[in-house]
Amino acid sequence: MSSISIIVTSPPYDSQMSYHAAQYAKAVVNSDNHQLKGVFFYGSGVLNTNALNLTLTDIHNVCDQWKMLARDHQVPMYVCVTAANARGVLSKQDASDADIEQYSLAEWAISCGLGEWVALSEDADRVVQF
Amino acid sequence: MSSISIIVTSPPYDSQMSYHAAQYAKAVVNSDNHQLKGVFFYGSGVLNTNALNLTLTDIHNVCDQWKMLARDHQVPMYVCVTAANARGVLSKQDASDADIEQYSLAEWAISCGLGEWVALSEDADRVVQF
Amino acid sequence: MSKSTAILNTKAPFSTATGKESLDLVLAMGTFEQSVGLFFVGDGVFQLLQGQKASNLDAKEVAKTLQALPFYDIDDVFVCQKSLEERGINGAQLCLSVEVLPSDELTMKLSQYDHVVTF
Amino acid sequence: MSKSTAILNTKAPFSTATGKESLDLVLAMGTFEQSVGLFFVGDGVFQLLQGQKASNLDAKEVAKTLQALPFYDIDDVFVCQKSLEERGINGAQLCLSVEVLPSDELTMKLSQYDHVVTF
Amino acid sequence: MTLHIMTQRLTKDYLALSYLKPNDGLLFIGDGSYSLLLEEQMATLQQNHACYVLTQEIAAKGLQLIDGVTAISYDNWVDLTSQYKQTVTW
Amino acid sequence: MTLHIMTQRLTKDYLALSYLKPNDGLLFIGDGSYSLLLEEQMATLQQNHACYVLTQEIAAKGLQLIDGVTAISYDNWVDLTSQYKQTVTW
Numbered sequence: 001m002s003s004i005s006i007i008v009t010s011p012p013y014d015s016q017m018s019y020h021a022a023q024y025a026k027a028v029v030n031s032d033n034h035q036l037k038g039v040f041f042y043g044s045g046v047l048n049t050n051a052l053n054l055t056l057t058d059i060h061n062v063c064d065q066w067k068m069l070a071r072d073h074q075v076p077m078y079v080c081v082t083a084a085n086a087r088g089v090l091s092k093q094d095a096s097d098a099d100i101e102q103y104s105l106a107e108w109a110i111s112c113g114l115g116e117w118v119a120l121s122e123d124a125d126r127v128v129q130f
Numbered sequence: 131m132s133s134i135s136i137i138v139t140s141p142p143y144d145s146q147m148s149y150h151a152a153q154y155a156k157a158v159v160n161s162d163n164h165q166l167k168g169v170f171f172y173g174s175g176v177l178n179t180n181a182l183n184l185t186l187t188d189i190h191n192v193c194d195q196w197k198m199l200a201r202d203h204q205v206p207m208y209v210c211v212t213a214a215n216a217r218g219v220l221s222k223q224d225a226s227d228a229d230i231e232q233y234s235l236a237e238w239a240i241s242c243g244l245g246e247w248v249a250l251s252e253d254a255d256r257v258v259q260f
Numbered sequence: 261m262s263k264s265t266a267i268l269n270t271k272a273p274f275s276t277a278t279g280k281e282s283l284d285l286v287l288a289m290g291t292f293e294q295s296v297g298l299f300f301v302g303d304g305v306f307q308l309l310q311g312q313k314a315s316n317l318d319a320k321e322v323a324k325t326l327q328a329l330p331f332y333d334i335d336d337v338f339v340c341q342k343s344l345e346e347r348g349i350n351g352a353q354l355c356l357s358v359e360v361l362p363s364d365e366l367t368m369k370l371s372q373y374d375h376v377v378t379f
Numbered sequence: 380m381s382k383s384t385a386i387l388n389t390k391a392p393f394s395t396a397t398g399k400e401s402l403d404l405v406l407a408m409g410t411f412e413q414s415v416g417l418f419f420v421g422d423g424v425f426q427l428l429q430g431q432k433a434s435n436l437d438a439k440e441v442a443k444t445l446q447a448l449p450f451y452d453i454d455d456v457f458v459c460q461k462s463l464e465e466r467g468i469n470g471a472q473l474c475l476s477v478e479v480l481p482s483d484e485l486t487m488k489l490s491q492y493d494h495v496v497t498f
Numbered sequence: 499m500t501l502h503i504m505t506q507r508l509t510k511d512y513l514a515l516s517y518l519k520p521n522d523g524l525l526f527i528g529d530g531s532y533s534l535l536l537e538e539q540m541a542t543l544q545q546n547h548a549c550y551v552l553t554q555e556i557a558a559k560g561l562q563l564i565d566g567v568t569a570i571s572y573d574n575w576v577d578l579t580s581q582y583k584q585t586v587t588w
Numbered sequence: 589m590t591l592h593i594m595t596q597r598l599t600k601d602y603l604a605l606s607y608l609k610p611n612d613g614l615l616f617i618g619d620g621s622y623s624l625l626l627e628e629q630m631a632t633l634q635q636n637h638a639c640y641v642l643t644q645e646i647a648a649k650g651l652q653l654i655d656g657v658t659a660i661s662y663d664n665w666v667d668l669t670s671q672y673k674q675t676v677t678w
Contacts, residue, residue: 002579004576004579007496009497009498011174013216013217013277014173014217014276014277014278016274016317016319016528017505019317019318020527020528020552023572024576026572027571027573027575028576030573031573031577033577034576042400042404043144043396043397043400043498044141047217047218050217051230051232052218052219052220052225052230052233054215054216054218054220054224054230055216060318060319083400085184086143086185087143088177088180088182088183088184088218088219089182089218090182090184094184100184102181102232102233103182103232104182104232104234113407114404114407115407115410115411117404117407118380118407118408118413121382121384121413121494122380122381122382122413124494126494126579126584126585127384127493127495127496128503128579128585128587129495129497129503129585134669137377139379143396144395144396144397145394145618146393146394146438146618147595147617147618149436150617150618150642153662154662154665156662157661157662157663157666161663163667163670164666164669164670172281172285173278173281190436190437190438212284213277213281216277243288244284244285245288245291247285247288248261248288248292248294249292251263251265251294251375252261252262254263254375256375256669256670256674256675257374257375257376257377257675258593258669258677259377259593259675259677260677268676270678272507272529273559274558274559275529301603301606302603303529306532306559309559309560309561310560311560312558312560313557313558313560314558315558316558317554317555317558319558323560340606343606347532347536348536348537349535355560363606363607366607367606367607367608367609370607371590371609371673371674374674375674376674376676376677378676378677378678387586389588391597392649393618393648393649394618394619420513420516420517422597422622425622425649428649428650428651429650430650431648431649431650432647432650434648435645435647435648436644436645436648438648442650459516461516462516466622466626467625467626467627468625472650474650482516482517485517486516486517486518486519487519489517489586490500490519490583490584492584493584494584495585495586495587497586509601510600511599511600
């Protein structure tokens with residue numbers, strides 16, 4: 001049994017890597033020999049956790065795939081709060097702290113610090129970056 | 131008197147070009163021999179118009195500079211609605227149309243279609259892209 | 261309309277949304293009857309490869325829209341010969357009838373437009 | 380902690396936030412006592428140039444934080460000799476005392492870490 | 499042994515090429531998959547490296563599989579991840 | 589005459605280099621400003637092209653101005669925009 005943690009640093013719409021990341025993550029959770037410890041969104045990858053992304057009907061919405069992985073397979077989805085806030089991804093609390101009325105963080109994403117990534121990578125036999 | 135239109139296709143935080151764009155735009159409005167017809171945000175450049183971008187106190191916030199150009203110099207700031215919606219930048223109306231409660235478009239940005247850019251480029255002696 | 265614009269495609273499809281967004285802009289210019297030229301250089305030439313089936317990556321079929329350009333009266337489509345050669349592509353592998361030009365001729369064509377927007 | 384991570388810096392400062400964010404990650408690893416190595420290759424070597432004054436572009440002074448790494452007990456900092464040479468930089472122009480390695484030795488170093496994260 | 503995730507097309511300046519060990523594996527993905535069109539450069543790499551590409555990418559991008567490159571699924575990729583000691587994304 | 593906005597460092601594969609006309613101007617900006625360290629390549633370009641760099645970038649990035657390159661302000665850049673017939677960003 002081999003354990004894997006995923007770090008996503010590519011944006012959802014302007015790169016293809018986050019699509020591959022979600023497909024890869026699905027393959028890990030469906031594998032008998034591997035365990036997915038969690039997904040961590042960092043850098044431009046935090047844009048994957050923006051709940052306000054609307055995609056055209058004929059294009060995949062990778063954010064929906066992350067949501068399903070979180071809901072159906074209980075994969076923890078962490079997002080670095082500093083990287084997210086710098087790119088317009090705010091939790092309700094972040095928004096309220098900054099006196100902003102609106103917020104944008106997807107409900108399936110867990111806002112956290114970099115310590116979570118240190119723990120995820122410590123727990124994993126392999127780290128894969130997208 | 132020479133007229134200039136600006137198209138911004140680079141994101142605010144993960145590229146330096148939008149910083150240069152705002153400085154360049156300021157130089158145009160302060161010039162006696164040039165007129166700034168408008169700024170159009172397209173591609174990843176639409177992220178400049180996300181009102182929820184929070185920047186660290188020791189980093190410039192280029193979004194504030196766009197806001198000042200709009201307010202103090204009446205420069206029209208257009209953003210392509212399709213490109214914006216795909217990247218999590220929604221006007222109140224866009225959000226309501228998609229049954230989403232939250233929205234994120236900066237109040238200084240004018241949501242529009244690509245026809246506005248065609249008009250801006252038609253009006254300009256020069257187009258500069260960032 | 262009196263101004264002309266060259267749209268310069270420099271990126272491969274899929275990896276960025278630029279293929280789709282450059283084409284949307286070209287079609288908008290066509291609709292408003294602004295003169296437009298479409299240039300494929302560098303990795304942009306990959307957008308013209310025959311036999312693309314974007315549905316395999318759950319992505320939009322941009323190549324199909326490209327093939328419809330003649331129906332929108334957009335006929336000025338140029339591709340860089342050197343870029344094709346450097347990427348191991350021959351002209352017969354392209355999905356669209358385009359004018360293949362040496363770099364210096366393409367450079368001269370490009371300089372004839374009032375504005376240039378790069379994707 | 381038993382796992383080790385190599386942070387691979389491949390991008391120039393300023394143009395992306397990666398310089399700052401890679402350093403934040405390095406410092407977090409230091410804080411949680413995970414073993415970490417910092418590698419500068421390709422355009423990443425520009426982060427080490429002496430005399431940077433980011434305030435001229437209203438940007439964060441990342442180079443200052445780099446110089447503080449020894450105080451966080453982060454001593455495994457490696458830079459690729461070939462990348463420096465190709466970019467016209469000599470070792471004396473660097474703002475930080477680092478180990479300059481030929482590509483093959485740097486490759487061997489890199490392979491000794493459990494995980495690699497690229498910025 | 500390292501599995502290198504090659505996200506860019508092969509060019510002389512591609513950074514990854516300076517940091518490969520003999521027997522490292524190469525997965526060509528995203529823009530990297532267009533490297534399949536460069537038969538000469540691929541042949542050189544294949545002398546020291548197992549080369550992989552995602553089946554879906556070949557089908558999506560108008561590419562052809564070439565001799566000596568293995569087309570894989572995401573499931574195969576997951577297996578490769580544990581077979582190699584380390585993964586580096588370039 | 590075209591003003592080329594060079595946003596990347598000079599490398600052999602840099603696309604812009606294939607599409608320059610004699611007397612076109614080159615503004616090195618962003619990562620492009622690191623081209624100042626490549627004196628040989630810059631000298632070759634200077635034979636046919638006026639070369640510019642933003643004063644602020646030199647100061648920010650630990651660079652030195654080199655012979656034959658003109659350091660300019662944003663105001664200068666605006667003036668250049670009308671002096672050249674066209675601007676292309678690479």
